[in-house]
Amino acid sequence: MFSFVLLFFTGLIAGAMNAAAGGGSFITFPALIFAGVPPVAANASSTVALFPGSLSSAWKFREHIQPFPDISMPAMAALTALGGIIGGGLLLYTPAASFSHIVPWLLLTGSVAFAFGRQTGNWLRQHVHIGAWVILAGQLVLGVYGGYFGGAVGIMMMATWALFGLSDIRVVNANKTLLVGIANVMAVVLFIVAGKVYWLQTGVMMAATIPGGYLGAHYAKKVDPVRLRRAIVVFNFGITVAFFIKEYFRG
Template sequence: MNDLFLVAGAGLVAGGMNALAGGGSFVTLPALIAAGVPSVQANASSTVALYPGGLASAWAYRDGLGPIGSVRLRALVVITLIGGIAGALLLLLTPSKTFDFVVPWLLLIATLALAFGRRFGEWMRQRWHIGQMAVLVIQFALGVYGGYFGGAVGIMMMAVWGLLDSRELKLLNAPRTLLVSAANTMAVVAFVIAHAVHWPETIVMLIGATLGGYGGAQVGRRAPANVIRYGTLLLTACITIAFFVRAYRSAR
């Protein structure tokens, strides 16, 4: 019962984080591991628990869908679906011990993307322009990352798209939510078929994330943007450090 309260609270916080600034998996993954779920299954369960919220966001943004520069959205969706299933299968083939070693580094990448992704994207945008084929190749790699882990993958996508599309980044939110959901769709299907989801914890977390997403949207209308941003970065940085400490202790 205590574990279910833990994952419900984590879902609530994660849903709010995703509604405000992203990074919800930083909370759900460690909560599931703390509840006794093995790390690979914890990551799979976290993806499933947060999936409906992402899907709802994609539906809400549907009116803003369109191509990214010269790349058709359909091509990006297809390549992301392929990458997503590849990443999910790679996760299922990864031993828990190996994933435990990799997780801190994945969290670090995601933290850096949350902290600097948009600024880095704008900096690159002023200096480089890439072609359609390069975008598709990178999009496939991001689909793999999304299916395997997915932390801050939406911000990474927009940083890359900014090298091809001159629109303001906020106008890329619609394709971002759709393509993140595309990668997660394939991952969810693979995880369910492989019986990698711990359903009691996942369902409780899913309900919490749904409520948290609604509450986070309400808070986001009132709270200062800088407070949300820096609070999110502080939390993700602390969790990343905790996972590095955990990996160091396990290796001793």
């Protein structure tokens, strides 16, 4: 009973985090592990649980979705979908023991991207100019990462697009939400077909992410965004350290 209460409140918090700043998977994935779900299934179930929030956010931002400069949106969407399929497939074929060893490094990658992705993108934009083909190749790689794990993939996309000169925050957020959702839906279909979703735990969490997202969007306007991001960064690195200790430093 306690584990389901934990999953419900975790879903509330994750939905609020994703609506306000992102990083919801950093709380849903560990909670599912704590509830006894195996690592690969926990990652798959976390993606499914957060998926309705991605859809609702994409619908909310639909008016601001615009093509990229010199790149068609269908091309970006197709590469993201392909990456999501590849990433989801790679997850399904990763042995549980191997994935457990990889998880701390995935969390670290996501934590660093969440903490420094925007600053890095802005700095690189001032010093580096890249062509459309690099953005397309990068989008495929990000689609793979999104389908495989996905922590902070939205921040990674935004940092990459900044190199291409896409700076309108409304357009960036809208395009990010759409393309992250595309990667997720590809992975979600694979996870469901493969039977990797723990539906009872996922359902409890999913039911909570919807009101959590609404509350997060409402109260995010009243919270200092800098302090909110700092708090999430500290939490993300704390979770990362805990997984490193669990996997590598416990005899």
